Amino acid sequence: MFLDFFYNLRGESIPCSTGELIAFLQTIRSLTDPKGYISMETLYRVGRLNFAKDIKYFDAYDLGFSKTFAGFQENKIQFRDVLFDWLDKNIDKLISEDQKDKAPNLSMEDVFQELEKRLREQKERHDGGNKWVGTSGTSPFGNSGFNPNGLKIGGEEGAGNRTGVSLWTERNYKAYREDEVIDTRSIQIALKELRFLKKEGRTSLNINKTIDKTCENAGEIEIIEEKNRKNALRLVLILDIGGSMTPHSDRVSKLFSASKSLYHFKEVHNFFFHNIFHDYLFETHEFEGRISLKHFEDRFRKNTKLVFVGDAYMAPYELFSAPYNPYSYHRETEEEKLRKKKSGIESLKELTEKFPDSVWLNPEPKRFWGAPTIEAIQEVVPMFPLTIEGLRKAIRSLLGK
């Protein structure tokens, strides 16, 4: 059975190996009581201690565990839906009957009592699922138009003990899965991978090591030269804001604030544009502090890494024809207007030719990348979705790995 468990966990892509299995069996052996029993909860926790080595695997562990040890909830989501349906139907019935017989004010209490009774029955049937049902029991009432708070049973944070089956069917750790979330911290962790490229520096004399080595040689001087380990990375974030980017502003601002708190790079800069840029980028999100592309190219070294963030979604003329950019147009002099002939895509091409290490992060899910402007931009800059996975891939592409 434990072998099944082990392979189920591996099936949920938790990286665990023979060593962990042996350690797990060892623990189980010494934790079982003389009669050979061990409680489900202990088993659950001991297994997690041994197999799941990061909180991001906890959700997968919960799935693997219930797959092995609780046949009847092989698919929890389904199980829950079934339960919801059941509650829905029965409660509806109750309400309608009650409402026929009694005044609506009174029926609320009756329904409550009836629900409690039902839930108690439910607990007996499913052995140990009492809390589980308790918390989900509020939902059908919301549907039926009752105040969900009034019927909430022990749902408050910290009230009571979570025990038994509930522990791993609640999927408490779902939020920690890496393929689903993006938060400032995980962005930072991902961005920190950029630190890998630190061999860019020149060789220089390492005084400490030279002294150490000389001492070890009893005074015979030995000079140690090493490559500079400093991260010479220059990163420029160029963000699309406003318009169709507004729904993504939360994620983008998380990326932005994560980049703000990176101290490990030599330089991190931010620039802004709307939809696409033509000759200018802006230094603030209020479109102030205009910097021309020419100036931009002079200001940053060739090895600067550019990260564009935008949905690349706009009216085709904005990208493919020479600009009329409502956000900058009125600020321009006549002379400037005459000089501008490049389309957005040409400006992008020019910029990425100057700075070959560029990527584009798109907050839209990949399946929506069919729009012509997205496709055109994708041809110029490698594009990745704005998820932790995507960010990692983008960074790997920046590093040329």
Added chain:
Amino acid sequence: MAEYILSDELREAVQVAEITMRPLLLKGEPGTGKTLLANFVAETRNLPLFRWHVKSTSLAKEGLYFYDAVARLNDSRFPEEEAMIRVREVKNYIRLGALGESFSLPQRSVVLIDEIDKADIEFPNDLLLELDKMEFFIPETKELISARERPLIIITSNNEKELPDAFLRRCIFHYIEFPKRDAMKEIILSHYPRINSELMEKALAMFYTIRKIESLRKKPSTSELLDWIQVLLHTGETLSSNQIPFAGTLFKSEEDYRVYLN
């Protein structure tokens, strides 16, 4: 130090680490008492504790031993008799680190490797063999230091860097959940036993409401709550209005404070 409150889950984690003889890796929000666990275990079992606070410049070797070559060179330059005797033996210049000291003790001990993620990415990998075999070799003296009694090693991480898989494979992992309300009450009572229960309930209600605000960059943790309560007790504040007095103790960034005001 006020009493440390050991949850059942954490007790079990320590137990599993002892059974499997593997290091216990602890993660969790700041202020959940990761570091204090080692103190607690060492104190309650009456075992010696060796601490190793990892810094960004730490090297894996520093936890094992350090060859003080500079001191030796210095000694060799002065013809004092004492120094001359000392200088002949390399052994006199080997200083053991936290792991080294613990291995060389004849009894069991507790080793705390604090904030392992602060160091270089390769750092944990450099300790693999030492943690596995609980022994290491000092080439300078050709000495093998091996643990007579395997120590209980407690490692904490703040998740700043991902730890390498090979390293994780050798650990027992436990994630310390943020204390629930009841547990938090116990913690507060252990620090301020004479706190008025009405005040405590009010403070807790406010605290957990604040923690529910999703957009906070740094949610206040246990230590902030304790500080805040201390201020409240000191000033005799009763929390009778909806305003949060001394919010500066709970919010550590201007941005969060503004979020709260909204």
